[in-house]
Amino acid sequence: MNSKTRMLLLVSFLLSLLMAKYYFRNKQGGQLKLSDWFKPRSRFDVIATTDWLAPVVWEGLFNRQPLEKYYQKQNITVGLAVFAIGKLAGNDLNLFLQSANKFFMPGHRVIFYIMVDTYPNLMPMQLNPLRSFQVIPLHEENWLYNFDLMCMKFLGEHILEHIQYEVDFLFSMSTNMVFESEFGVETLGTSVALLHSWWYFRNTKNFPYERRLKSAAYIPFGQGDFFYGSSIVGGTPENVLKLINEYLKDAIQDMENGVNSTYEKYLNKYFFLNKPTKLLSPEYSWNPKFKPPPQVRFVKVSHYPRANF
Ligand SMILES: *[C@@H]1O[C@H](CO)[C@@H](O)[C@H](O)[C@H]1NC(C)=O
Ligand SMILES: *[C@@H]1O[C@H](CO)[C@@H](O)[C@H](O)[C@H]1NC(C)=O
Numbered sequence: 001m002n003s004k005t006r007m008l009l010l011v012s013f014l015l016s017l018l019m020a021k022y023y024f025r026n027k028q029g030g031q032l033k034l035s036d037w038f039k040p041r042s043r044f045d046v047i048a049t050t051d052w053l054a055p056v057v058w059e060g061l062f063n064r065q066p067l068e069k070y071y072q073k074q075n076i077t078v079g080l081a082v083f084a085i086g087k088l089a090g091n092d093l094n095l096f097l098q099s100a101n102k103f104f105m106p107g108h109r110v111i112f113y114i115m116v117d118t119y120p121n122l123m124p125m126q127l128n129p130l131r132s133f134q135v136i137p138l139h140e141e142n143w144l145y146n147f148d149l150m151c152m153k154f155l156g157e158h159i160l161e162h163i164q165y166e167v168d169f170l171f172s173m174s175t176n177m178v179f180e181s182e183f184g185v186e187t188l189g190t191s192v193a194l195l196h197s198w199w200y201f202r203n204t205k206n207f208p209y210e211r212r213l214k215s216a217a218y219i220p221f222g223q224g225d226f227f228y229g230s231s232i233v234g235g236t237p238e239n240v241l242k243l244i245n246e247y248l249k250d251a252i253q254d255m256e257n258g259v260n261s262t263y264e265k266y267l268n269k270y271f272f273l274n275k276p277t278k279l280l281s282p283e284y285s286w287n288p289k290f291k292p293p294p295q296v297r298f299v300k301v302s303h304y305p306r307a308n309f
Helices: 003-029 064-074 089-103 147-166 237-257 263-273
Strands: 077-084 109-116 131-137 169-174 177-179 191-195 228-235 278-280 301-303
Touching: 077 089, 077 147, 089 109, 089 177, 109 147, 147 169, 147 237, 147 263, 169 237, 228 237, 228 263, 228 301, 237 263
Parallel strands: 077 109, 077 169, 109 131, 191 278
Antiparallel strands: 169 228, 177 301, 191 228
């Protein structure tokens, strides 16, 4: 063997060592593939995957175990922001928190961001060491002017100031919800939207999108993917912030033009333009007044819709 060949052999040997090391490291720490936890072909009675290939999380389509392993290793922290404003809020908030404490991301670090106008009478709770609370008082005179706008403005400010440094994923939910069973890592994603439990089962044609051309929330007839519910949004803090900023921009522009729309309609426009990477099925926000259809096998969160005040 001449020295050149020997050199070449040595180099290729080192290269293969390097590649093996790389391969094994990736195997251990590596990325989670959708197919590792999501089985869209397990059910044919529901929409399992969107046109843009985002998974729709239904009972029976996912396997939590590989996700648990993955996110445990990632040592994640999940934030849950909730607004408790007005007279009825106290009672709602207690039910919400008691159930969230039990069922929201069990086994993972969670920070509850409780945004209140008056300090709430919280019922004592058995907190496990992975859970913490931040009660954030909101001072604002103009609550009644536009509730959703004010809430989102505050949430945006707090994401910028501290939440973005404290959590890996963030959900914002309304207080009038009660967790019935595990709301776990299957719901995590960079941009998470909820399928509206009523409109999922209705015809696209009738979706209550904003139809006034002048509004920034306008979606033309014949367009749109789903009707999304406003009781849950989620994603990375950066993505939730992006959604909030778009909403504020559009809502303020419309206000100036005298065409108010609703938060839910702006949200629908946002997700029409910025497709969510994960969708939650109506199981994640079911109104118990209605008997679930066979597609809804397992209600994870009950939603008690009512006016804001
Ligand atoms: C996980 O994260 C928390 C807070 O971010 C930190 O205090 C803790 O040391 C981390 N644990 C590991 C094993 O990295
Ligand atoms: C917009 O809505 C708010 C409350 O949601 C209302 O007070 C205001 O008058 C409305 N403005 C217009 C131009 O419709």
